[in-house]
């Protein structure tokens with residue numbers, strides 16, 4: 001599930017248990033976090049290693065590739 | 075030198091932060107302890123099992139305010155249900171049991187109540203506590219102190235202090251502020267899920283279920299939770315399985331050799347989190363800064379237990395900082411290295427050994443052999459005659 005294109009993460013908040021596992025495994029510098037103990041959701045991720053998606057105990061993290069995201073006009 | 079607001083500022087009111095604060099305040103330091111949460115310990119990301127020794131070591135009474143149930147030993151299972159029963163009520167009746175002169179081996183605690191209790195101890199020792207206060211960053215200053223940036227109920231505040239303590243848990247950002255290497259590898263972070271349930275009987279033992287089939291890279295557990303409740307949980311290493319923790323927990327409940335006992339389980343709470351089965355950080359200090367507890371990856375890599383180490387780490391940190399500041403020593407990285415040295419001496423070197431054992435087990439390619447190694451190690455670790463130095 002490696003991708004080199006920058007991505008934006010989405011979190012299905014309904015399933016998220018705010019456990020912080022995604023943050024612990026994230027190789028980004030300080031501050032790549034949301035207000036709910038998760039990785040950032042509105043900041044582009046250039047590393048795009050996707051380990052956060054794998055560690056999530058309830059698989060509630062998904063992503064869109066950032067160029068697609070803009071094309072869709074979101 | 076500018077006047078400082080507090081001798082030390084601690085970010086994170088978990089067990090590590092609270093005990094650091096209590097020790098430092100008891101030793102006469104002016105302490106500020108902050109947490110971004112409105113209710114400590116919640117949402118729960120912990121099973122709450124800890125030994126009676128852990129509480130004794132840091133002088134905390136086993137108060138009914140936070141104890142959910144006393145426990146008296148372990149039961150370790152292999153993947154098909156063969157069991158090593160380590161009930162200390164039978165192994166060491168002169169010491170452990172419910173009778174006169176006997177005591178529990180450990181407890182399952184409610185983290186909401188436990189964390190609040192520990193923070194009360196810190197406050198009573200003289201520490202100031204601010205909830206709804208998030209740590210945002212810090213900057214060392216030329217005069218040897220540092221500035222810590224906080225947001226409290228939406229208000230940005232800057233505090234001048236000598237030492238910043240990062241006790242901000244698994245998701246720690248404080249270490250990253252100082253450029254410390256805190257990132258945990260995917261192969262070393264167990265992804266955990268647990269249910270607090272009704273209608274599952276327990277018998278005062280912590281039950282540990284090993285086997286790649288149930289919890290690849292980790293283990294599953296059934297713990298007593300007081301008032302007739304139990305907790306069923308597990309942790310997995312995601313590089314060792316295609317499925318997530320939720321899938322594995324469901325599979326374990328429905329298909330394991332315990333399925334008859336678990337089939338009527340009614341889920342009352344859903345909790346989860348990450349447990350670093352990693353080595354402790356190689357560098358746990360920087361200019362004006364130290365890390366303690368999960369933030370420094372002070373977790374037992376065999377059992378995944380981090381409460382005892384958080385409490386002990388807090389004792390070491392609080393006392394070290396009191397000594398440093400009373401001796402009027404500046405908080406340079408070089409001076410703060412002494413904290414890590416004390417910690418290695420008391421705890422860290424043992425944890426490094428456990429880490430090597432854990433690595434050897436999980437790097438074994440043959441699944442049957444790996445299963446056997448994990449089962450034997452767990453059964454040995456919890457045996458009263460074990461050669462392991464418990465942490």
Ligand SMILES: Cc1cc2nc3c(=O)[nH]c(=O)nc-3n(C[C@H](O)[C@H](O)[C@H](O)COP(=O)(O)OP(=O)(O)OC[C@H]3O[C@@H](n4cnc5c(N)ncnc54)[C@H](O)[C@@H]3O)c2cc1C
Nearest residue numbers: 086088089090110120121122123209243347367368380381
């Ligand atoms: C599923 C699971 C089960 C576990 N079961 C056990 C067990 O049975 N026994 C055991 O010994 N250990 C267990 N552990 C491990 C144990 O929970 C941790 O090791 C322990 O909580 C570490 O304590 P701590 O004080 O270092 O951090 P934490 O308890 O995580 O506390 C950190 C605090 O910092 C606060 N914080 C974080 N960032 C900021 C910020 N920027 N500003 C302000 N505040 C901040 C958080 O709100 C939190 O209150 C378990 C862990 C998990 C995930």
Ligand code: SF4
Nearest residue numbers: 016017019020022056
């Ligand atoms: S790992 Fe998953 S459940 Fe845990 S905080 Fe991140 S998104 Fe939420």
